[in-house]
Amino acid sequence: MRQKNNNKQDPTVSPPHWRLILPALLILAAAGIWWLTRAEPNTSTLDTSVATRSQPSAPTPAAEVSPSPVSTLSTGPEYVGRQTCASCHAEQSEQFNGSHHDQAMQEANAQTVLGDFADQTFNFGGVTSRFFQREEQFWVNTANAEGEYSDYRVDYTFGVYPLQQYLLAMPGGRYQAFSVAWDARPAEEGGQRWFQLNPDVNGDDPVKALHWTGRQFNWNLMCAECHSTNLERNFDSVSNSYNTGWSEIDVSCEACHGPASNHLQWATHPDSHPEMADTLGLTVRFDERQGVNWLPNASGHPERTVPRTSEKEIQACAACHSRRAQLFDDRQDAGLLVENYLLSTLDQGLYHPDGQIQDEVFVHGSFLQSKMYQAGVTCSDCHNPHSLELRLPGDGVCLQCHQANQYQTPKHHFHSTAAGSACVDCHMPATTYMEVDPRRDHSLRVPRPDLSVTLAPPNACNQCHTDQSAEWAAEHVQQWYGHTPQGLQQYAEVFAHARAGASGAEQGLLELLANESQPAIARATAASMLQSWPGPEVAQSLFVALRAEDPQIRLGALQAVSSYPPITRWQLVSHLLEAPERVVRLQAAAQLLDIPPEQMRGDDIKRLRDAQDAYLAAQQANADDTSAQLNIGVFYQTRGQLALAEDAYQRAIELDPYFIAAYVNLADLYRASFRDPDAERLLKTGLQQLPEAAPLHFSLGLLNVRNKQMDQALSALRQAVMLDPDTSRYRYVLAVGLNSTGQRAEALAELEEGLQRNPHSQTLLTLRQQLQSGQP
Incomplete structure (x- = not known):
């Protein structure tokens, strides 16, 4: 997939992220899924002194619309609004005013709109967009995916700095985040201009999946949850429309602390509510830093005076500041990550093999890799949680704990000038997303230019010294220290070899999984990657x-147990159906979908049926999410309820005609039902929408092989390899097909090219050896 790193992560501004696909038991594992994420919010505040919800109504592009109140859910504590909080917490409210959370999303008006709407035009990819005002409203004239021009009203601003996006009103209660954004930086920094957020996938690019009118830029599904307080998507599957609402338009007090009505009761009459003494009536009380100081220990290293015993604060922040999948659509106060979301591991395409950020991953997954996290640091040790500013500017935030005479000196950083010697320059290198927004890697790692030489991830040294090579940087580091500093993170080679499918790579993964000194997210990644090496030793470690x-x-x-037969999976994971975290319970159920409850005995029948029913209910609650429809299809297909499975896959395609996984699974359902002509028609329809989707070409090639149409099969398989030359499985199947048609030399040539890209691929090495030895 041709995708630019154009997501963002900070409370400043957020574009649409791509929503993560819940890992389901995909029927055709050979076909890849495009992992997409979700975005986070930015806002200005509404008067919410009363506990009502606001919502954008369902406009047509040119219709007049204003937020209308909807009654709040009455179960549990209720939302009271920031103005109520501010009556007692004036200092925190003042810090919040004007913050990026405060400006995460705002009604579009002369005070909030930063872009130039004075009849300005912007040309890109053959499309001319015009920005203008009409009757004090802001409008954009631009083309839809079919090239037809219309006027679209700007109802809301999204974010504030370093860029600002605009939400355009669409039919069905939908809002789309326009992909032409305003560069809010000063002119001398290249700002104060319109620019294209994702220039490599819009305009005349055939990947219309990422056109601004598509689902990936849909505010309701992709962005809204993290940009407003107490958001409800309110999707109606019958009318395929939204009635999305919120308590407050921005990321306000109760987005983090939860609904505050019980807190008000406690504050008014604390003696009358002894049951609230510990929580103060708050859904989440952030008391982890009370009485905490950082003091040097006997070795001179900073140490927390009180151990961190919970992760309430980190989890609450991570609910939006992480690359994750939302699994549940019910209201979860303060959105704790472990209860509601599935965090991405250090997956290829998201992170470099050493764990550095690659795609936009929104801080949390990086921070979990850091020595700071292991030592007990929390978000608010460095950031003011209300203003979002650093607690001290520049190196000052680090020198809260680290002694200046030890670290702010050339003896530590080996630089004679201030340039390049700031703590963040070496330990938090930045990657620019959304064209203008540099985001710093929060894994706080030791620079490793030596790994750039052997494995090609980036390094902090060459980010400044762009005119020098990684070898040059590695030599200097070696000279400075007399050795190569390793740092905490010890898994670059393990992940690089495992990603390449190298022989024996599973041993490195097993060792990493067992190594308790390494970050848990890295060990979890190692566990998930063991899916490719099922066997008794691996099963023991997974147990x-x-x-x-x-x-x-x-x-x-x-994630790794899916390679095992049902009885083994049951033995491995059934105990997790009663896990304390509902995300774990749901994922355990996902691994047991193909086990009929009637085959179980005694209490296990009810345990399994209840788990499977809960899994299905969670998917149905997210009916507007194509990945949920995919999971529903898998659920029914594993039970042989093919009509229901077909309906779910078709719904996924109707929701998003660019959703590759749905085409692949539905085509496989047709194939399994001996409906090969339907499968071929479906895949060709998908390729009309997505001509560069390698998984669809690959699936069509496999179908043609099944039907003994080898010329068409080889053509489709070649196309898959051309579009995705690094996927060894595609090249492996193409080589097998070439050899089966008497083209052994061509097959060996494909294998050689594949091994140049993935020199450790055991499947390619084994096949090459077989063909070279003359085996059929």
Whole structure:
């Protein structure tokens, strides 16, 4: 897939992220899924002194619309609004005013709109967009995916700095985040201009899946949850429309602390509510830093005076500041990550093999890799949680704990000038997303230019010294220290070899999984990657990992068990159906979907049926999410309820005609039902929408092989390899097909090219050896 790193992560501005696909038991594992994420919010505040919800109504592009109140859910504590909070917490409210959370999303008006709407035009990809005003409203004239021009009203601003996006009103209660954004930086920094957020996938690019009118830029599904407080999507599947609403338009007090009505009761009459003494009536009380100081220990290293015993604060922040999948659509106060979302591991395409950020991953997954996290640091040690500013500017935030005479000196950083010697320059290198927004890697790692030489991830040294090579940087580091500093993160080679499918790579993964000194997210990644090496030794390690205290490691191990037969899976994961975290319970159920409850005995029948029913209910609650429809289809297909499965896959395609996984699974359902002509028609329809989708070409090639249409099969397989030359499986199947038609030399040539890209691929090495030895 041709995708630019154009997501963003900070409370400043957020574009649409791509929503993550819940890992389901995909029927055709050979076909890849495009992993898409979700975005986060930015806002200005509404007067919410009363506990009502606001919602954008369902406009046509040119219709007049204003937020209308909807009654709040009455179950549990209620939302009271920031103005109520500010009556007692004036200092925190003042810090919040004007913050990026405060400006995450705002009604579009002369005060909030930063872009130039004075009849300005912007040309890109053959499309001319015009920005203008009409009757004090802001409008954009631009083309839809079919090239037809219309006027679209700007109802809301999204974010504030370093860029601002605009939400355009569409039919069905939908709002789309326009992909031409305003560069809010000063002119001398290249700002104060219109620019295209994703220039490599819009305009005349055939990947219309990422056109601004598509689902990936849909505010309701992709962005809204993290940009407003107490958001409800309110999707109606019958009318295929939204009635999305919120308590407050921005990321306000109760987005983090939860609904505050019980807190008000406690504050008014604390003696009357002894049951609230510990929580103060708050859904989440952030008391982890009370009495905490950082003091040097006997070795001179900073140490927390009170151990961190919970992760309430980190989890609450991570609910939006992470690359994750939302699994549940019910209201979860303060959105704790472990209860509601599935965190991405250090997957290829998201992170470099050493764990550095590659695609936009929204901080949390990086921070979990850091020595700071292991030492007990929390978000608010560095950031003011209300203003979002650093607690001290520049190196000052680090020198809160680290002694200046030890670290702010050339003896530590080996630079004679201030340029390049700031703590963040070496330990938090930045990657620019959304064209203008540099985001810093929060894994706080030791620079490793030596790994750039051997494995090609980036390094902090060459980010400044762009005119020098990684070898040059590695030599200097070696000269400075007399050795190569390793740092905490010890898994670059393990992941690089495993990603390449190298022989023996599973041993490195097993060792990493067992290494308790390494970050849990890395160990969870190792567990998930063991899916490719099923066997008794791996199963033993997974048995232990599935009983780990850290839910991340259990979730990683759950991804790996899908390679085992049903009875083994039941033995490995059935105990997690009663796990304390509902995300773990749901993922355990996902691994047991193909086990009929009637085949179980006694209490296990009810346990399994209840788990499977809960899994299906969670998917149905997210009916507007194509990945949920995919999971529903898998659910029914595993039960042989093919009509229901077909309907779910078709719904997924109707929701998003560019959703590759739905085409692949539905085509496989047709194939399994001896409906090969339907499968071929479907795949060709998908290729009309997505001509560069390698998985669809690959699936069509496999179908043609099944039907003994080898010329068409080889053509489709070649196309898959051309579009995705790094996927060894595509090249492997093409080589097998070439050899089966008497083209052994061509097959060997394909294998050689594949091994140049993936020199450790055991499947390619084994096939090459077989063909070279003359085996059929």
